[in-house]
Amino acid sequence: MGTAAPRCHAGAVNEPTTEPSTSWRVPIGLPVLKLAGGVLLVAAGLLLAAGDPVRPGLAVLVAAGLAGWAVRDLVAPVRLAVDPGGVTVIRGFAGRRRLTWAAIERITVDARPRRGLRTEILEIDAGDALYLFGRYDLGAGPAEVADTLRAVRDRSAE
Missing domain, CATH: 2.30.29 (PH-domain like)
Incomplete structure (x- = not known):
């Protein structure tokens, strides 16, 4: 058995007429930076607490906001x-x-x-x-x- 020759025909080839889409996204370093900033805020809040529960509480609150913002960047970049x-x-x-x-x-x-x-x-x-x-x-x-x-x-x- 031999190999079949490729079939050729006259006429235009149907090529897609639409161009591919282009997209823009959040740089990957940005959510990483936000998460690292949140960790540093919590660490600073704990280190500077000096028995005051407000400082670490505020640090955790702001860090949670940064984490939510970073999650959005990761879920929908x-x-x-x-x-x-x-x-x-x-x-x-x-x-x-x-x-x-x-x-x-x-x-x-x-x-x-x-x-x-x-x-x-x-x-x-x-x-x-x-x-x-x-x-x-x-x-x-x-x-x-x-x-x-x-x-x-x-x-x-x-």
Whole structure:
């Protein structure tokens, strides 16, 4: 028995016309840093307690808040994703909301000087909701992400 020759035919090959999605996520070091900060807070609260139960209690309370924040980063690290059909944003603690391009009214970057530093926030205005993303949510600069979102939107409109 011989090997069969590959079958060839004339005509176009059906290739996917949609481009893959791009996503932005929280850098992995950030939740680790939050958890380490919580541990250090509890240790400092215990070391500086000097018989006062309020100091370690406050340290544990703040550490629990940091731990919850870190858990959110670990459970839902992807904050924003884009594909030709629209964007998917994080909603609530770890939920997701799909926004089509028609539902998005504006994509802007709010840049302001604060305390001697320049901060940028990506704003996605969906009419009924405003979604805000900072550099630490995206793992990239908000202006760069906004440019990518607009480029994908423009390509999908063609």
